[in-house]
Amino acid sequence: xxxxxxxxxxxxxxxxxxxxxxxxxxxxxxxxxxxxxxxxxxxxxxxxxxxxxxxxxxxxxxxxxxxxxxxxxxxxxxxxxxxxxxxxxxxxxxxxxxxxxxxxxxxxxxxxxxxxxxxxxxxxxxxxxxxxxxxxxxxxxxxxxxxxxxxxxxxxxxxxxxxxxxxxxxxxxxxxxxxxxxxxxxxxxxxxxxxxxxxxxxxxxxxxxxxxxxxxxxxxxxxxxxxxxxxxxxxxxxxxxxxxxxxxxxxxxxxxxxxxxxxxxxxxxxxxxxxxxxxxx
Amino acid sequence: xxxxxxxxxxxxxxxxxxxxxxxxxxxxxxxxxxxxxxxxxxxxxxxxxxxxxxxxxxxxxxxxxxxxxxxxxxxxxxxxxxxxxxxxxxxxxxxxxxxxxxxxxxxxxxxxxxxxxxxxxxxxxxxxxxxxxxxxxxxxxxxxxxxxxxxxxxxxxxxxxxxxxxxxxxxxxxxxxxxxxxxxxxxxxxxxxxxxxxxxxxxxxxxxxxxxxxxxxxxxxxxxxxxxxxxxxxxxxxxxxxxxxxxxxxxxxxxxxxxxxxxxxxxxxxxxxxxxxxxxxxxxxxxxxxxxxxxxxxxxxxxxxxxxxxxxxxxxxxxxxxxxxxxxxxxxxxxxxxxxxxxxxxxxxxxxxxxxxxxxxxxxxxxxxxxxxxxxxxxxxxxxxxxxxxxxxxxxxxxxxxxxxxx
Numbered sequence: 282x283x284x285x286x287x288x289x290x291x292x293x294x295x296x297x298x299x300x301x302x303x304x305x306x307x308x309x310x311x312x313x314x315x316x317x318x319x320x321x322x323x324x325x326x327x328x329x330x331x332x333x334x335x336x337x338x339x340x341x342x343x344x345x346x347x348x349x350x351x352x353x354x355x356x357x358x359x360x361x362x363x364x365x366x367x368x369x370x371x372x373x374x375x376x377x378x379x380x381x382x383x384x385x386x387x388x389x390x391x392x393x394x395x396x397x398x399x400x401x402x403x404x405x406x407x408x409x410x411x412x413x414x415x416x417x418x419x420x421x422x423x424x425x426x427x428x429x430x431x432x433x434x435x436x437x438x439x440x441x442x443x444x445x446x447x448x449x450x451x452x453x454x455x456x457x458x459x460x461x462x463x464x465x466x467x468x469x470x471x472x473x474x475x476x477x478x479x480x481x482x483x484x485x486x487x488x489x490x491x492x493x494x495x496x497x498x499x500x501x502x503x504x505x506x507x508x509x510x511x512x513x514x515x516x517x518x519x520x521x522x523x524x525x526x527x528x529x530x531x532x533x534x535x536x537x538x539x540x541x542x543x544x545x546x547x548x549x550x551x552x553x554x555x556x557x558x559x560x561x562x
Numbered sequence: 563x564x565x566x567x568x569x570x571x572x573x574x575x576x577x578x579x580x581x582x583x584x585x586x587x588x589x590x591x592x593x594x595x596x597x598x599x600x601x602x603x604x605x606x607x608x609x610x611x612x613x614x615x616x617x618x619x620x621x622x623x624x625x626x627x628x629x630x631x632x633x634x635x636x637x638x639x640x641x642x643x644x645x646x647x648x649x650x651x652x653x654x655x656x657x658x659x660x661x662x663x664x665x666x667x668x669x670x671x672x673x674x675x676x677x678x679x680x681x682x683x684x685x686x687x688x689x690x691x692x693x694x695x696x697x698x699x700x701x702x703x704x705x706x707x708x709x710x711x712x713x714x715x716x717x718x719x720x721x722x723x724x725x726x727x728x729x730x731x732x733x734x735x736x737x738x739x740x741x742x743x744x745x746x747x748x749x750x751x752x753x754x755x756x757x758x759x760x761x762x763x764x765x766x767x768x769x770x771x772x773x774x775x776x777x778x779x780x781x782x783x784x785x786x787x788x789x790x791x792x793x794x795x796x797x798x799x800x801x802x803x804x805x806x807x808x809x810x811x812x813x814x815x816x817x818x819x820x821x822x823x824x825x826x827x828x829x830x831x832x833x834x835x836x837x838x839x840x841x842x843x844x845x846x847x848x849x850x851x852x853x854x855x856x857x858x859x860x861x862x863x864x865x866x867x868x869x870x871x872x873x874x875x876x877x878x879x880x881x882x883x884x885x886x887x888x889x890x891x892x893x894x895x896x897x898x899x900x901x902x903x904x905x906x907x908x909x910x911x912x913x914x915x916x917x918x919x920x921x922x923x924x925x926x927x928x929x930x931x932x933x934x935x936x937x938x939x940x941x942x943x944x945x946x947x948x949x950x951x952x953x954x955x956x957x958x959x960x961x962x963x964x965x966x967x968x969x
Contacts, residue, residue, distance in 0.1 A: 354922025
């Protein structure tokens, strides 16, 4: 026991690089072994799933890809699974970004790769409007007239020449806004699409901003949330899909367990080192 | 000429470059080193360059420059193909642009109906129509009609304009949609009837009718190059001037000018923030007032917890009274604990976020590897490269230390 206490006290001075190595190993092993664990969808994810299901056929979904490669680890799987869902249900969608130029490129790449499976065609089933900064005023203008706000898509094709966009003129033609972000872009969409145009919103967010979103969920400004990678995994479970969310959650859980153990050992060591008897150790 | 590379080889090269950069960046976990710094600069440069390129290509060029420098026109009809209409033939010699123009004889067919026209015209302000007459008909008149069915009202609307035939040769008619047309019904979509531009959609036919004077004169009319245009939005040039005002801050003599630009921006921001607060925070405040009585037991407990947490946290931030009285001190202290609990949740979520990023990279490094070998071998390969790069980082750190010692 004395040896263990001694080890715990010394453990506090462990080189942090050993911890990095341990975390890397615990994250890598489940990925290599391709382990799976069941996911129980939480109400916010279920609500987001239902919102996508309920989009009227004549309306499109606005995909706000407001993330870049910095948060693609979380927003990427979320976006992939929602796109998969949209394509399974033959829903059309429009991609745009207010704050992240890379987001629209990533979203179009996903749409193209997933779309091959479902025979989705650019211009007919989905359109990339690109990046346009300006926050809420841009969205307000877009809600009133999509054609005015975006004269062309990212390929420089006038919207009048894209078959799908002939039906998409204003917020009235948008059935749902799905935001994917690691930033605080949500207020812009709440102030415009939710408050002024009465379009429901869902958000796939990074783990760090989840607590900030609950007031929006409580006020029904957000219909549903996909919280971090877990949200993606839960959505995949609802979709009965085996994507990166499911693949990553085992690694995530094991690494979390390791972090909890390390925190406990660290605190125990600190407590032992502060005891008077620890002076002898 | 550049050599052609097979797509799969190119994708493999991109993958290995990505893998090298990812693992190279991760060498920061060992220590700050030259390899990491090199790749960090590479990534920052790439991101800035890409951002600048997108800002020019997707924002400045189409939204600002093209709006100023072009009419933003769309083709209604170019009359390059042979018509299947009575009294109209394709003329390849007399034309304005393209392969030809339509030669119309009003005596033979006084009413010309074009049904194969684009249905969606966007947000035009005026039309540009090229017509040619081979003789002057002083009291002649052509009636030009745009027939459409409004998608919102599902009712027909007609825009009518009169074109005099008191000219010889080609003439360009510029018809302002608001000034030169008589409108029957509601042609514009309701929701978009805001501001200067309005969407014309559901156009199903164009009509050109010659009056009796034109018919009797036996005149021949040529039609070519019809367009709808938004027009030059020259006023966007002021945005450039206004933007430049911000840079006057770099010249002390003119620095006061930057305050003008800044103050307008602040005024706009403040005004919008007020509206934003009402639209965003208003519903949240309203939803915070929850009933504790007269609701099912579970809801009542939930609501009671919610209200308690809300009041305690608000008490903590209530600094108008000193937190000495137990009635203030106790809830304020509880509020502080609850805040710390929230910060703990945020921290936990942050850890989850960081792990997710690493998992995303692992997925890229191991599972998206284009080589057709087992996952275990892919992992081993990645680990070998990682080991080599970390060793390089170790050598870099050691070399820097030795250099520092020597100096």
